[in-house]
Amino acid sequence: MNALDTLSYTNRLRHLPPWQKLLFGAGSLLLALGSHPPVQLAIAGWLSFWTVHYAGVPAHLYRRVLLGIMAFLATSLPVLILNLADHLPADAVWGIPLANWQLYLSHRGLAQASEIFCRSLASTACLLFIAFTIPLIELSLLFARLGCPAILVELLLLAYRFIFLLTDTVQRLLLAQTARGGYRTRQLTLKSASLLIRGLLQRTVERYQQLTLGVRARGFNHQFRFWQPQLYRYSQRHMTEILAGWLGLLTGELLTRIYG
Amino acid sequence: MVERPDILLEFDAVDYSYPLSEMPAIQNLSLQLTAGQKTALIGQNGCGKSTLFLLADGLCRANRGVIKSRGLPLRHDRVALNQWRQRVGLVFQDPEQQLVAPTVAADVSYGLCNLELPEAEIAQRVEQVLHQFGLSELAMRPLHQLSLGQKKRVSLAGVMALRPELLLLDEPTAYLDPIQTRQFLAALTQIEAEGTTLLIATHDLDFVYRWADWLLVMDQGRLLLEGTPEQVFSRPDLLELGLGLPLLKQIWDSLPADLRQGQSPPRTLEQLRLAIRP
Ligand SMILES: Nc1ncnc2c1ncn2[C@@H]1O[C@H](COP(=O)(O)OP(=O)(O)O)[C@@H](O)[C@H]1O
Ligand SMILES: [Mg+2]
Numbered sequence: 001m002n003a004l005d006t007l008s009y010t011n012r013l014r015h016l017p018p019w020q021k022l023l024f025g026a027g028s029l030l031l032a033l034g035s036h037p038p039v040q041l042a043i044a045g046w047l048s049f050w051t052v053h054y055a056g057v058p059a060h061l062y063r064r065v066l067l068g069i070m071a072f073l074a075t076s077l078p079v080l081i082l083n084l085a086d087h088l089p090a091d092a093v094w095g096i097p098l099a100n101w102q103l104y105l106s107h108r109g110l111a112q113a114s115e116i117f118c119r120s121l122a123s124t125a126c127l128l129f130i131a132f133t134i135p136l137i138e139l140s141l142l143f144a145r146l147g148c149p150a151i152l153v154e155l156l157l158l159a160y161r162f163i164f165l166l167t168d169t170v171q172r173l174l175l176a177q178t179a180r181g182g183y184r185t186r187q188l189t190l191k192s193a194s195l196l197i198r199g200l201l202q203r204t205v206e207r208y209q210q211l212t213l214g215v216r217a218r219g220f221n222h223q224f225r226f227w228q229p230q231l232y233r234y235s236q237r238h239m240t241e242i243l244a245g246w247l248g249l250l251t252g253e254l255l256t257r258i259y260g
Numbered sequence: 261m262v263e264r265p266d267i268l269l270e271f272d273a274v275d276y277s278y279p280l281s282e283m284p285a286i287q288n289l290s291l292q293l294t295a296g297q298k299t300a301l302i303g304q305n306g307c308g309k310s311t312l313f314l315l316a317d318g319l320c321r322a323n324r325g326v327i328k329s330r331g332l333p334l335r336h337d338r339v340a341l342n343q344w345r346q347r348v349g350l351v352f353q354d355p356e357q358q359l360v361a362p363t364v365a366a367d368v369s370y371g372l373c374n375l376e377l378p379e380a381e382i383a384q385r386v387e388q389v390l391h392q393f394g395l396s397e398l399a400m401r402p403l404h405q406l407s408l409g410q411k412k413r414v415s416l417a418g419v420m421a422l423r424p425e426l427l428l429l430d431e432p433t434a435y436l437d438p439i440q441t442r443q444f445l446a447a448l449t450q451i452e453a454e455g456t457t458l459l460i461a462t463h464d465l466d467f468v469y470r471w472a473d474w475l476l477v478m479d480q481g482r483l484l485l486e487g488t489p490e491q492v493f494s495r496p497d498l499l500e501l502g503l504g505l506p507l508l509k510q511i512w513d514s515l516p517a518d519l520r521q522g523q524s525p526p527r528t529l530e531q532l533r534l535a536i537r538p
Contacts, residue, residue, distance in 0.1 A: 009401060137362045137402065157362050164404035165356065207356075214358030217317055217350050218418065219342050219374040226366035227373055227382045229399055 003061065008135040011055040017232035018138040024050075024242050025130035031246065032122035035253045036260060037115055040122040042252065046245055047125040054238075057132050066124060073120050080116065081109035136160060141228065154224050169203050170196070264331040268426040268457055269293040269316055269348065274325035276315055285311040287481040289325070293426065293459055298452070300468040300489075301461040302503060303478035309461040310353065312478070313428045317350040329426075346375065349424030349456075353431045355411040358418070364406070365390065365399040368418045375422070385421050393417040393447055409440030416447060420456070427451065429460045433467070469493065469506035470527055477501070490525055508532060 013021060025047075032043045048066070052059050088095050088102045095104030130139070137157060144153040173196050177183065182192035264270070270293070276286040285308050293299055301309055314320040315327060318334055318341045327334045334344055352358050361367035365386055372382045390396045393413045403411065412432065419427065432448075433441045445467070452458060462468060468475065468489060475492045477484045479501060485492060492498060493509050505513075511532065512525050519536055526532040 005402065006405060009405065135400075135402070161360070161362050161403070164402075168404070210354070210357045211360070213314070213319055214352055215360055217319055217345060217352070218358060218360070218371045219345055219422075221374045221376075224360070225370075225373040226361045227369035227379065227386065228363065229365050229383065229387065231400060 004131060005136070007057055007061075007132055011057060011133050013050075013055045013133045013238075015231070015233050015235075016133075016238060017230075017234055018134050018142050020234060020239065021133050022130060022139070022142060024238075025126050025134075027242075027246065028129075029123055029126040031249055031253075032119060032126060035249070036256045037118040038256055039249055039253045040118040042249060043122040044118075044125040046249075047122075047129045051125070051129045051132050055129075055133050062128070062132075066128065069124050069128075070117075070121060073124075074117075077113055077116065081105060081113040083109060158224065165207060166200075166204065169200060169207070173199050173203070266295045267292050267331065268295050268329055269459070270326075270328040270331075271312075271315075272326045272328070274315065274322045274327060276311060276320060276322050278311075283481075284323075285481055286315065286322075289481070289483050291476060291483055291486070293457065294474075295425070295457050296455075297457065297473045298471060299457075299459045299474045299476060300472035301459060301476045301478065302463070302465070302468060303484075304501065304503065307478045308481040309478060310430055311481075313350055313430050313461065316428055317348055318344055319350075342374075346422050347425050349419040349422060349427045351416055351419050351427065351429045351432065353434055355408070355415040358415050359403050359411060362402055363399070364395055364401050364403065364414050367403060367414055368395075368421050371418055371422050389417045389421045392420075392450065394443075407440075409436055409443065412436065412440070412444060413447060416444075420451060424456060426457050426459065429458065431461055431463065433462065433464055465493075465504060465506045466508070469508060477503075489527070 028043055028047055032040050035043070048062065051057050052062050082103060082105060084098070084101050084103055086101060088104055089106065091107040092102075092104040093107060093110060095102050097103075134142075137160065140148075140153050140156045140160075144150060177192045177196065181188070182195075183189045269291075271289050271291045274286055274289045275284055277284040289308075289312070301312070303309055311320065315322055318336065321336055329344065329348065334340075359367050361370050368389055369382055369386045372385055377385075387396075390399055393416065395410075395413060395417060398406065398410065398414075403414065406414065416429075416432075429448075432444060436444060448458065460472075472489050474486065475489050476486045477492060477498065484501070485495060485497070487495075489506075493505055498505075508526060508529070512520065515536065523535050526535050
């Protein structure tokens with residue numbers, strides 16, 4: 001969470017307006033959902049190239065996150081593609097008897113699996129591009145401009161600020177407890193954890209009270225309103241590449257539909 | 261009612277106790293802050309410095325006594341309070357306490373947005389104040405990624421964007437390392453140059469000795485004594501408080517009497533060097 005947050009502020013595509021990046025990510029996602037595996041693989045490769053090469057997200061970190069998500073998705077794959085029947089059908093590629101039943105993998109199942117895999121890979125790459133290059137704050141402000149209710153966006157922003165205050169409190173308490181041997185044995189761990197939760201509650205209330213004072217000192221008007229400078233530079237070069245890429249992908253999709 | 265345009269803050273026999281607490285935090289406190297005078301507030305932890313600031317910013321309400329600015333008393337209705345807080349800025353000891361927005365620029369804009377200024381003016385003031393405090397590079401950074409020194413500067417910038425005539429700083433250099441402290445003090449010099457009057461609560465006596473024109477010493481919720489730094493640090497009863505003395509003052513006092521004769525005590529190292537030159 002923290003690495004992602006930091007990268008979204010320090011990546012090399014930082015200066016591009018958020019809408020341009022969202023357009024690219026979301027547009028490619030739509031394309032990925034409606035196209036065939038070869039085109040989906042191309043999308044995954046292209047978006048990953050943007051994230052790692054253009055945005056400068058470290059390749060090893062990107063690979064780890066991408067593989068992590070794909071591995072998580074892969075755990076649900078067997079249920080989808082393995083079949084159970086009382087006899088082995090003709091298109092089975094592989095099967096084992098299980099009591100009176102046959103557990104088997106069919107050609108169709110295999111095709112389905114590769115389809116799901118390609119689609120997941122492509123859409124994960126699209127979502128990761130958005131997550132790595134657009135800070136959550138700017139994303140929510142963008143949603144606000146797209147018509148998302150202001151109260152929701154404000155809540156999201158306050159929650160975002162508060163999450164880091166909360167994790168900071170947890171980290172401090174944990175450190176203090178660990179330094180004093182609070183987690184040496186299992187029994188102690190249970191006791192320390194309950195202390196941690198109580199301490200967290202208490203400190204959160206204290207912090208809330210202090211923040212209330214601070215907010216009032218700054219002229220709180222029963223509303224949270226901020227202003228953000230627009231420091232972005234629209235890039236025609238990137239836009240041209242996006243449009244040309246989409247055109248190429250659409251052509252590829254058409255060709256697979258005609259000849260595939 | 262006598263208008264005193266040069267008295268930016270005045271306490272007249274103010275008492276305050278926190279709800280549910282036995283001991284009063286502020287007792288019969290009277291003081292006056294003159295425009296353009298650099299004032300420092302010192303005293304042990306728990307003597308009531310922070311409480312005094314909360315009262316002065318209208319965040320707590322005095323049980324007794326009057327708080328005034330330019331001869332006009334502080335009133336506790338919303339409009340009056342907002343006007344008051346625009347003129348009297350408060351920077352808390354812990355910057356986390358007053359940072360509310362997700363990013364640096366947004367946070368600096370918060371007080372301005374509350375004043376409902378036109379957007380162009382907000383933009384212009386935010387940019388100017390970010391530049392002034394060396395924060396332009398960090399404008400779009402989220403606050404939780406900043407160092408404490410940077411957060412301190414953001415909280416200062418957020419208050420200075422409102423251009424207060426009086427700025428109250430509660431232990432501004434607490435927790436800062438020497439470099440961060442120097443940067444912060446440099447920012448203060450600029451603020452003074454622009455005509456904002458400062459009241460600083462601090463434990464840094466060397467800073468106080470060098471910087472302040474006027475000194476307020478508090479003890480157990482009362483104003484114990486006040487005067488120029490030279491007057492205050494020469495008082496024998498100050499030693500009983502256990503606050504210590506500025507290093508330069510100690511050095512000066514330990515020099516042989518004939519070296520010191522006929523000279524006023526130096527307040528900077530440079531002045532000391534000149535004073536003892538053979
Ligand atoms: N929120 C509070 N509730 C009750 N008592 C408080 C509160 N804050 C401070 N006090 C008490 O008020 C007195 C003055 O505190 P404070 O103004 O914070 O002192 P200082 O800033 O000089 O260290 C102390 O005795 C302190 O314990
Ligand atoms: Mg204090």
